[in-house]
Amino acid sequence: GAYPDTRAQPVKGDGDRIAEEYTWSWPRSHESIAQEHKACREAGVVFDQSAFGKFYLTGPDAGKALEWLCTNSVLDKKPGQGMYTNMCNEKGGIEADLTIHNIGDNHYYIVAAGLLATHDFYYIRDMIQDNNWNCKLTDHTEEMGVLGLQGRISKDILRTLVNEDEKQLFADGLKQFPFSSNKMVHVAGQEVRAIRITFAGELGWELHVPAASALKVYDSVMEVGAPKGLRNAGYRALDSLSLEKGYKHWHADIRVTDTPIEAGLGFICKLKGDTPFLGREALEKQKRDGVTKRLICLTVDKKHGPLYGNELIYRNGQIVGVARRAGFGHTVGRSIVYGYITRDRNPDGTINPASGVVDNAYVSGEGVEYSVEAMGKVFPATLHTKCVVDPENHRVK
Helix, strand or coil, X not given: CCCCCCCCCCCCCCHHHHHHHCCCCCCCHXXXXXXXXXXXXXXXXXXXXXXXEEEEEECCCHHHHHHHHECCCCCCXXXXXXXXXXXXXXXXXXXXXXXXXXXXXXXXEEEECHHHHHHHHHHHHHHHHHHCCCCEEEECHHHEEEEEEECCCHHHHHHHHECHHHHHHHCHHHCCCCCCEEEEEEECCEEEEEECXXXXXCCXXXXXXXXXXXXXXXHHHXXXXXXXXXXXXXXXXXXXXXXXXXXXXXXXXXXXXXCCCCCCCHHHCXXXXXXXCCXXXXXXXXXXXXXXXXXXXXXXXXXXXXXCCCCEEEECCEEEEEEEEEEEECCCCEEEEEEEECCCEXXXXXXXXXXXXXXXXXXXXXXXXXXXXXXXXXXEEEEECCCCCCCCCCCCX
């Protein structure tokens, strides 16, 4: 709807500080988020990601269970290798969005988003019980801390801190430490599982460390990194960074009502071979017949207030979707919107399952123009068929 008065609204309690943040205009934190974002792109930052779910799956059927549950291939991963994957239900809906790492014979380390840790744990546990697989899932979330060290200086920081015989892992173009791999190293004398992965779109690692050692590891990282430009950063900066890279949030970009094909995640689905997995038939049908909704990326071209999601998306003047996720991309200097579009919608705005196929011609054909409604005003928008920052992943390497 339209809100003609965009001034901060009256609040009780902590007065001015709250009023400066809870406003229809740009909040005070916008500038500090921009500084953290810039530090990550230009040097490096540390995120506290300890809220991640951390599970171990062990037993003779551990690999078999994951190969059935995951859209991505598991059994072809050797110890030290990992991957990003979805887990789908029989309708192809995304039940879980996580990373899985082979850490030994029939021994896997599963990392889940903090918001979904409890859901993901019980979903996997229940599937194990229902299928009578001979394996055990254990939750170690409270016992482990996670420091997200991201940015171009991350490699030099770790090379400085690890033991002498581990330094070669961070040299020679990281040939011994490829993307998505994990290795046990020692940082400031503390044993750490370093996973080379990113949600910021930069060279970086997740440092998984026993909670009792986390502060010592953090202090050592900051002592070495601060003179090089390393600083702390929070989740709102990470939201902005990941939005620019097109990385998906389960609660926003993807949900149980969405499939990997609709969300542009077909590349993590093992559909080229004949390996069975849960949801495969539904995904194959979508791949063959086309999808009736599709996640697209837009940037808003003109000045406006902050966008948060739920803004209307127009295609050639007609409402075709609602933003699932939106925010400001501080690298590109524009707001970024992700939302699902469809050909036909019901009168109440919900998606009509009987609508036509949303193909490439409909999304980006000649003469197609997009706009986004925010605060009662409609702003022109530009479609992006790839993420808006580093689509070739040069920075991650």
